[in-house]
Amino acid sequence: MPSLPLDGVRVADFTGVWAGSYLTMILGDLGAEVIKIENPYVLQPNTRGQAHPPPAILETGRALASGYPNRQLGPRPWNYCPTYVALFRNKKSFTVDYRRPEGLDVLGRLVRECDVFVENSAVGTMERLGIDYDWLRDKRPDILALRMPAFGSDGEYREARAFGIQMEAVIGHTLLRSYPDLDPSQTSMSLAGDQLAGNNAVLAILMALWHRDRTGRGQLIEMAQAENATAMLGPGLMEYELNGQEPPRAGNRSIYGHAPQGLYPCRAAGPVEEAGDRWIGLSVTCDEEWEALRREMGDPEWARDPKLAHAEGRRSEHDRIDAKLGRWTAGFEDYDLFHRLQAAGVPCAPVLEASRVHDDPQVAARGLFQPRQLQDDVGTFRYMAPFLRFSETPVEFFQAPVAFGEHNEYVYRELLGVDDEEYERLRAAGHIRQEFDESVP
């Protein structure tokens, strides 16, 4: 009977910010028992939104902030905060106030039972709590500990406060992305580094487990997220290293000189307010694709210009091509043009606003979203399922996004063997709860 890659591996999940919650979810997908450590008195920022959000939050009109189930905050909004809930599948959750001695003791007993400890707090936070690598190793000598400080645990910037947005600014991504013709202060945020940090941190933990299997040794892994994210900028960094030049901002155009490439307007059949905000992304990466695009456009006079038959000519005429091409694409709905051009061999795709994702036939065929109910009865909704597809050890969506403290009974009684008397004492002291304390905003 095949087992999942991480069957038998237990993870203590002390992460807060996006990359951390994502990486432990993937470990859960791969079969690890992931135990999310939560504190009724401390809301880890960017994990469960706000414990007690003001009702005004429902009035922003935007999915990210106001998109609570049925647009109601409900009794325990932290369990279905739209911003983070899709990162909670395939985990268990237990609560303890690790800032108090008896709570820290409970945490130590949990670490003893775990193979992996993951955190992504700012440098100094764990040290203040007394939870450093030596403390972890004292509880579990072969522990694999992963930390993910923005700029590393040493050096001048070690204590700099940063999310992915600020970190991307420092490595140069913010100046490199965005519109070439707008001031950099018009740059909107991106969280690209979080995604790469999450993926690569999973890789780091898998490799450390591989290493432990062979040597019996655990280790400390440090991912400075800024360093990790530089991989996204490879060609730009090499432009400077090879030729001493700052790479230009390319916007949506190809940095490899393929042309044309860009977003082109499309017609919307839907509600009036969406007209004017439908786009198809289109890339011509070789002369054959340009030929195919020309044919689909009906071989108009302007496109027959021999200069445009080659990438160099198209590059020099990019603005003119964009204007002509945009006038042509604007006569189509994005999906119609997508299928038509793909059939002709031209790389393109509609730029989907998030609410359109569920209706896409490919997304449906891949089963990427599956209906689940949470512990709290907020209705049945479609949640993200694992995207990893293994033919022999299939990855499953076995636990709906976890509620705060949903597995307190399991962790305290079964895993840590806490007896009735101690359980009651810890509960009375506020460690074991399914609600945040009223003092938490």
Added chain:
Amino acid sequence: MAGPLQGVKVLDLTQYIAGPYATRLLGDYGADVIKLERPGGDPARRLPPFLDGDPHPEKSGTFFFYNSNKRSLVLDLKRAEGREVFGRLLAEADLVVESFRPGTLDRLGVGWEFVRAAKPSLPLVSITNFGQTGPYADYRGTDLTLFGFAGELFSQGVAEREPVKLYGSAALVQSGGAAAMAALAALMVGARQGIGQHVDLSIADTHLGGADRRHATVMGAEYSGLKSPRYPIGAQGLLAGVYPCADGYVELGSSDRLDRVADMLSHPEWLQDPKWQDPRLRANGPLIEEFNAHLLEWLMQRGKREVWAEARRAKVMCGPLFTVREIYEDPHFRGRGFWQKAEHPVLGEIEAPGRPFVMHDSPFELRRSAPLLGQHSEEVLDELGYAAARIRELAAQGVVGVR
């Protein structure tokens, strides 16, 4: 100390960006990655930037960046003799990674069934635009089109304009990270349980299910029916976004900690006024303008490094917008030993980012610079037990490309 994957042999049939980045990560931590290139080589060898702008297949910085720590073997899988070599390579391998369009390896007669027959415990990871299945399985894609379809492109940029993407191939690099972790998970199953398997990694799926904001906007839409439009220019509100300073720009956050901001500005009294404690502050245009006027005056008197130093002291979220040159020269990353030098036969000495993460007991190591096309063909065939005369024969027939 050696990397954790020392002794692991990876057959790498990937090309362009996502696949090569995935296998490079494995090579970075000790795996022996044999890059199997078609005659003529990975098309990424034709991607700029080039040394001195010369479009030569050994002068591509992009190819260099994503292919260090690999060996190159040129092999023509369209020839029966090439497939025979491939079969022998499979027998010695622990992991195979490829990024052809679905069905390509099958058409060559070396698809999943061939791999499984050669070695039952061998995993095959296939990286494609939309996955091996579904109506778009054969559709073409690029960083722009895939991120537009599956990532958060629609909501990036300003409302007055079209959305705007990440830099260059960033979205494909993110997917490469996902492919690397999937490959290692499959390798663990292969090694521990003797079970080979076909892993179907869709670049689109890695974005739909990734950690970018897409998961959040899709979830919010599902819960509430609300949408995620781009914000208009100038709507950044209270301490969120990019601000000018004396010599450039800084990205600032921490609108929920105005006490720290006051500390950063060295004017703790400035935000004592109860009007700044109003929970509706974020929706109060005139107050935000007043705030920004103070802030901008302070910012314009300081350079970005100075602003950042004050922000660090006061624990305010901040990051200066560095140029590539500034990140290359920055003393913090230099001091941490981040950059690594490699000697390349054509490019000369190249300094590039080193480890993506520090593993204290099984470290990253830059053992090889990116290979020249076919640089290791003879070496790899020799290790497989091919006699020198046979290698010469295969080379003469064009089955194997040697230097």
